[in-house]
Amino acid sequence: MLKYEVVIIGGGSSGVEAALYARSLGMKVAIIEKFRWGGRKVHAGLFKAKQLQKCANVALSLREASSSGFDISSFEVDYSRLQNKMFSNAMKHASRIYSELITAGVDCYAGEASVDVNQIIRIENQAMRAENIILATGSKEKIPDLDGLSKKDFLTIDQLYELNELPHEVTIIGGGLTAAETALSLAPLGTIVTILENDKDLMLQEDAEVRYMMKKQLAALNVTMLPNQKNMRATNGKVMLDDIPIHHEHLLIACGTVGNFEIARDLQVEIANTYIKVNQNNQTTEDNIYAIGSVTKSSQSAAKKVIHHILQTTIPYKPQIEVMRIHSTPPILTVGMNENELHEQVDVFKGTVEMLSEEVSFEWCKSMVKILIDQEFGEILGAVIIGENANEIMTKLVKLIQSEGTIEDFHQMIPSISVDQPKRNKIV
The missing domain is CATH 3.50.50.60 (FAD/NAD(P)-binding domain)
Incomplete structure (x- = not known):
């Protein structure tokens, strides 16, 4: 053996x-x-x-x-x-x-x-x-329990990338970030997209700023967003909303994993x-x-x-800091936890940064920055950056997190930051 x-x-x-x-x-x-x-x-x-x-x-x-x-x-x-x-x-x-x-x-x-x-x-x-x-x-992929739907009636995200033709019309069940990013990939290519979500809004697990920006882009591309669909069901392979069938060429399941x-x-x-x-x-x-x-x-x-x-080594190990890049125009980058995930008192620093962008040559760009700080220890718990120079700002912020820096250090690192007075949150 x-x-x-x-x-x-x-x-x-x-x-x-x-x-x-x-x-x-x-x-x-x-x-x-x-x-x-x-x-x-x-x-x-x-x-x-x-x-x-x-x-x-x-x-x-x-x-x-x-x-x-x-x-x-x-x-x-x-x-x-x-x-x-x-x-x-x-x-x-x-x-x-x-x-x-x-x-x-x-x-x-x-x-x-x-x-x-x-x-x-x-x-x-x-x-x-x-x-x-x-x-x-x-x-x-997580498949919702919808009576009246069999595996032949829908596509998963994995199967979407196996199609040989661009879908003309897609209805997506699931209103999370994956569904929104998929819609933002298909709609510019000409696909008619509808998103169905049984919760009261799309992307409720994301920060409010991320949700606002993504929904704004979806609307600009004429993506139909239908949240709060509590009465969604299926009959003979077709999705029904309040007993009215929803027409679709392809039904796509995007309910997470x-x-x-x-x-x-x-x-x-x-x-x-x-x-x-x-x-x-x-x-x-x-x-x-x-x-x-x-x-x-x-x-x-x-x-x-x-x-x-x-x-059983004593070599100190610092966890790798993973940055999530959301498919969006302008770019959206997040790191660490967001406000919805935190269950302690945090300070929320929110403002704008104006600096010369390496991606947009010789153009001064503004980015929205939100940084979550632990009230007791001053530790940076998470951040959201939206804008053309988001990559540059996030690179600096990650280095700061790795060195256990503070919001004051961030101010010194990027002097052009304009930050509102911190809003003190207690999230329960």
């Missing part, structure tokens, strides 16, 4: 990071991936979405050029060609990931893993035992709500089994932290 210090189940971004880092520290490592190297980020949502977003941005630029006097009477999108390019780029990226793992000396296994209560891992005809198991099994917990259940680790229960070291309820990535509640990458804990 093969024996490893660490076996990682899941070859997405978190699993690959853990494998490469463990191997760089001399550990004997194996990684198992049942689909394609890189996971959903490469072969479905994030990687392909970015390429579709680039195409949408070109379409918006053409529209702007037309309004400025250029004669652009019409343009067509060769969606089949775009889809082939997205697939080709994804496969090239997956090949690079696999090559990097092999070069590093990680043993790679392709196929679906199974485990038993004795923690014996099997894949096809191979059996292995690990001193430590890291679950990086990723997520799958849920973790792949099959292996976790086989290993009898505890699952709390919709995440694997872990402690501050990302250990599950079994001491030698860890969980990282989207199967856990934390959005931060914990791969390096887990490896250090396994090795």
Whole structure:
């Protein structure tokens, strides 16, 4: 039987990071991936979405050029060609990931893993035992429970990128950020988009400023937004609102994701709500089994932290600060937590920054900045930046967070900031 210090189940971004880092520290490592190297980020949502977003941005630029006097009477999108390019780029990226793992000396296994209560891992005809198991099994799309809908009646986000023709008309069930970004990618290309949400508004989990900006862009592209649809149901594959059928060429489900917990259940680790229960070291309820990535509640990458804990090293580890870039014009960047996620007293600093943008050459641009500060310790908990120079400002802010700087340091770093008096919030 093969024996490893660490076996990682899941070859997405978190699993690959853990494998490469463990191997760089001399550990004997194996990684198992049942689909394609890189996971959903490469072969479905994030990687392909970015390429579709680039195409949408070109379409918006053409529209702007037309309004400025250029004669652009019409343009067509060769969606089949775009889809082939997205697939080709994804496969090239997956090949690079696999090559990097092999070069590093990680043993790679392709196929679906199974485990038993004795923690014996099997894949096809191979059996292995690990001193430590890291679950990086990723997520799958969450499908709402709508009677009258079968799998043949709708598309998932993953399936959207497999179409060979640009959809003429799409109705999206789900009013979160993914639905809004998808609409902003399709509408500039000519797709008629309707968003249905049963909550009182779209994107309620996002900051108010993000929600306002995204809805403003959706409205400008004639996207129909129908929140508060409590009576939404389905009959014979058609969505009904108050017994009135909604016409659509394609019905798209964009209701978020849920973790792949099959292996976790086989290993009898505890699952709390919709995440694997872990402690501050990302250990599950079994001491030698860890969980990282989207199967856990934390959005931060914990791969390096887990490896250090396994090795019981005293090397200080600072979590990687992950910036979320929302598909938007102008750009929207967020970091850390937002007001809806915080359950403590915070100071909210909100204002504008005017500076020379590197992206828009020789043009002074204004950006909206909102920074959330812990009232007791002055720690920066999160931020939202909207504007053409958002990338430059966020780069400075991330460095400040890494150095445990304060809002006063931010003022010194960017003297042109104009910030309102802080609003003191107690969020319950």
